[in-house]
Amino acid sequence: MNRVTKNLLYEQVARVGKALASPKRLEMIELLAQGEKTVEVLAREAAIDVKLTSAHLRVLKESRLVQSHREGRFISYRLAGEDVAELWSRLHEVASKYVVELEVALGQLLSGAERLTSETRASLVAKAAHGDIVVLDVRPNDEYRSAHLPHARSIPLAELKRRLAELPRSKEIVAYCRGPFCMMSAEAVGLLRARGFRARKIGDGVAEWAASGLPLERAA
Amino acid sequence: MNRVTKNLLYEQVARVGKALASPKRLEMIELLAQGEKTVEVLAREAAIDVKLTSAHLRVLKESRLVQSHREGRFISYRLAGEDVAELWSRLHEVASKYVVELEVALGQLLSGAERLTSETRASLVAKAAHGDIVVLDVRPNDEYRSAHLPHARSIPLAELKRRLAELPRSKEIVAYCRGPFCMMSAEAVGLLRARGFRARKIGDGVAEWAASGLPLERAA
DNA sequence: ACAATATTCTAAAGAGCGTTAGAGTGCGCG
DNA sequence: CGCGCACTCTAACGCTCTTTAGAATATTGT
Numbered sequence: 001m002n003r004v005t006k007n008l009l010y011e012q013v014a015r016v017g018k019a020l021a022s023p024k025r026l027e028m029i030e031l032l033a034q035g036e037k038t039v040e041v042l043a044r045e046a047a048i049d050v051k052l053t054s055a056h057l058r059v060l061k062e063s064r065l066v067q068s069h070r071e072g073r074f075i076s077y078r079l080a081g082e083d084v085a086e087l088w089s090r091l092h093e094v095a096s097k098y099v100v101e102l103e104v105a106l107g108q109l110l111s112g113a114e115r116l117t118s119e120t121r122a123s124l125v126a127k128a129a130h131g132d133i134v135v136l137d138v139r140p141n142d143e144y145r146s147a148h149l150p151h152a153r154s155i156p157l158a159e160l161k162r163r164l165a166e167l168p169r170s171k172e173i174v175a176y177c178r179g180p181f182c183m184m185s186a187e188a189v190g191l192l193r194a195r196g197f198r199a200r201k202i203g204d205g206v207a208e209w210a211a212s213g214l215p216l217e218r219a220a
Numbered sequence: 221m222n223r224v225t226k227n228l229l230y231e232q233v234a235r236v237g238k239a240l241a242s243p244k245r246l247e248m249i250e251l252l253a254q255g256e257k258t259v260e261v262l263a264r265e266a267a268i269d270v271k272l273t274s275a276h277l278r279v280l281k282e283s284r285l286v287q288s289h290r291e292g293r294f295i296s297y298r299l300a301g302e303d304v305a306e307l308w309s310r311l312h313e314v315a316s317k318y319v320v321e322l323e324v325a326l327g328q329l330l331s332g333a334e335r336l337t338s339e340t341r342a343s344l345v346a347k348a349a350h351g352d353i354v355v356l357d358v359r360p361n362d363e364y365r366s367a368h369l370p371h372a373r374s375i376p377l378a379e380l381k382r383r384l385a386e387l388p389r390s391k392e393i394v395a396y397c398r399g400p401f402c403m404m405s406a407e408a409v410g411l412l413r414a415r416g417f418r419a420r421k422i423g424d425g426v427a428e429w430a431a432s433g434l435p436l437e438r439a440a
Numbered sequence: 441a442c443a444a445t446a447t448t449c450t451a452a453a454g455a456g457c458g459t460t461a462g463a464g465t466g467c468g469c470g
Numbered sequence: 471c472g473c474g475c476a477c478t479c480t481a482a483c484g485c486t487c488t489t490t491a492g493a494a495t496a497t498t499g500t
Binding site: 038039040050051054055058073074075 | 475476477478479
Binding site: 009010011012013014015016017018020021022023024025026027065081083084086087090091092093094095096097181 | 229230231232233234235236237238240241242243244245246247285301303304306307310311312313314315316317401
């Protein structure tokens with residue numbers, strides 16, 4: 001009985017592991033870490049067929065990583081807790097530390113994006129609080145409202161070009177988006193630099209930030 | 221290219237997820253979190269066929285979660301880093317928090333084993349340092365030597381019955397083993413209570429302890 | 441060099457998972 | 471009420487993973 005029970009327990013944990021074993025589901029988890037989303041929105045943002053998205057969400061729901069609730073005609077999904085985002089963050093931390101191919105790919109992708117340590121995160125907050133830099137959130141505005149880095153300002157990537165006047169040329173602009181795999185902040189930096197701003201990106205998203213133990217801000 | 225690269229990245233992370241998607245591999249990771257082991261030892265302790273153990277180790281090695289090196293006729297495996305044990309700990313933390321069936325099974329299995337918080341962990345160390353309690357490691361001695369909780373004493377479960385004289389009847393004995401799924405500490409507590417000792421178990425193993433940020437001791 | 445031991449490699453069967461399409465369900469609006 | 475929308479359920483295909491057995495490899499001791 002001992003051994004049988006034991007295997008059953010590892011099986012339950014493996015159910016969560018299985019949920020984390022698919023690239024599509026991982027992308028969905030990262031998107032949901034930005035805030036609640038409907039199936040349709042999720043399918044569009046991840047570029048996955050709606051039916052397939054629904055099927056994957058079913059798996060995530062069965063493993064208790066996400067929860068769903070109906071809102072009128074739409075069904076909205078969210079992560080089951082903060083620690084799910086943290087788990088995702090740890091997973092890709094371990095992955096990027098040990099999987100060489102990922103390192104190489106990440107290196108190309110991030111193209112100079114800073115990997116933050118707890119010290120640099122703390123000094124980032126301090127500089128932002130003091131007004132020495134501008135922390136810029138380039139995700140869609142609803143994701144910003146759901147949660148964002150301390151002192152961050154929201155200008156979604158799509159609106160950046162026509163809202164450049166809101167940004168100072170005297171200060172360094174530090175852009176971020178959904179996490180190290182997300183290209184939006186890199187695009188934003190490219191645009192800003194072309195217009196003569198001083199800008200750089202960081203690899204952190206809200207999940208990475210929270211996983212490092214620092215608090216997030218939420219819109220009222 | 222953007223999308224292609226992106227999927228490739230999630231795929232790399234999913235490789236690690238896949239490695240965590242099998243009950244047998246999870247059990248092996250927990251065993252390896254206790255210290256380096258050869259294939260044969262691992263196979264015996266997990267009650268898995270040697271060939272199958274080797275195959276699973278191959279998967280773990282390909283996902284860079286474990287490393288191997290030859291020692292004479294044996295090949296010894298260990299976790300690739302401390303954060304792998306931490307990842308395992310987080311995984312089963314999330315699993316046990318959200319998977320109801322696991323909760324129930326755990327509840328029966330732990331039968332009163334204390335879930336530790338950071339406060340109770342700290343006070344445990346303080347009491348052990350002061351000599352108010354005896355922290356007892358009932359795992360095989362080589363696992364104890366590899367790493368153990370602060371101030372812990374080693375009496376492997378197999379030797380406990382004939383070494384009872386080494387333990388004080390005046391102090392409470394706090395037993396632990398490999399983690400919340402491990403039955404050895406529960407057996408030890410049963411034995412000790414039957415002989416008139418004051419004893420209880422805790423769910424922590426070295427992985428859970430380290431994941432909570434506290435230091436471990438290692439034999440010189 | 442040869443036998444014994446520990447482990448890996450190869451091949452093949454079976455189970456389980458991802459994906460797609462079509463039918464079905466629940467909600468809101470006219 | 472009934473139509474349309476958002477989503478889920480079911481069934482089926484192909485593919486990948488697990489598991490087992492047999493052959494192969496590397497190392498030690500004689």
